[in-house]
Amino acid sequence: MKKSMIAILLIGAFALSMPFIFNKSVDVAEPHKLDIDGNFILNEWVPSRVGEGENWDYNLKAVQVSKRVWCFFGAMEMPTKENAGDMSNSCYIKGDTEWIAWDSGPSYVFAEQAYAQMKKIADMPVKNVIISHEHDDHWLGNNYYTEVHGAKIIGPESINENYFGPRHIEGQDYPGLQTRMIKALYQNATRQTVLALPTESFEDTTKFEISGVKIEYIKVGYVHSEEDWYLYLPDDKVILAADTVMNGRVTSNRDGLVVGQINALNSIKSKEWDYLVPGHGFVTDKTAADETVLYFELLRDRIIEKMDDGIIADFITKEVTLNEFRNMDLYYILSPANVFRSYEELEMFDEDDLIDYEALKEEAKCESRS
């Protein structure tokens, strides 16, 4: 009796699962989400979230950092609907006749409101926007400057390689890549935001002068993303470090390299500066880079130590916890992932990958003397 009951149940269960086994008969609620082979498209287009009405008010206040530099400081959070992507720092440099923008923020609306604040300080246009790296909290304001000011976008080639703007192919219009910001934020924050990619990229570190401001655009390469650059203003003794430096919160090394980070921090150390603006965080004095330096040194040393003890990747986040940073923002979200990612990288670590910037500087001095 019992056996036949089980048999009936099994037959019933099989009948119920039929549509899943022969998936032709599964009803797909949204057939447009299947690709040509019938697979689900994971990276699909997401319609803008509600949040119609007036544009998001970012309530921006420009903070003067040095004689020529003002910055907008973002929240110490991940991008959310509530902060509308205002969670990174972006700056303006005052030229003789124009403003130079360093990173353009998370949206068109953000850039528009940032400029409105700067215009009160000096009524000058923005002709050049300089971008640090490809993460979208740093450059989605670009198209405000290209469309309204006719600005040029100087930025890493990696943005052109990894992103695309709206395209017109065979008579059809296609939208640009939907980045995490465009997917996550309300429409009244992302409205008018269109990906505007760099129009000018450099192979390597470049020195130029814009509107009377001497600028060094320094390539540090694979650091926090595939291609990172920072700005050095030698006359102002200011470094705009973007995400090679963060303070008050744990950094995100998900796309980065520990060895790259240490190289970038050594490059920054080799410059003479009084102020440094991090990509995230509020400290801009001589101590601005200290936390990041400590974080990556401890990360490297402790992982290498545990590796030498024979700890395998599965247990590394238990063994290396970086307790010194426990009270900082985003510690629990980001630090274990940083440890795991760094283990994978450091397994292949080679001392020769470290760049001795002090020695390079000495070499350059000797060469210019001879």
Ligand SMILES: [Zn+2]
């Ligand atoms: Zn970033």
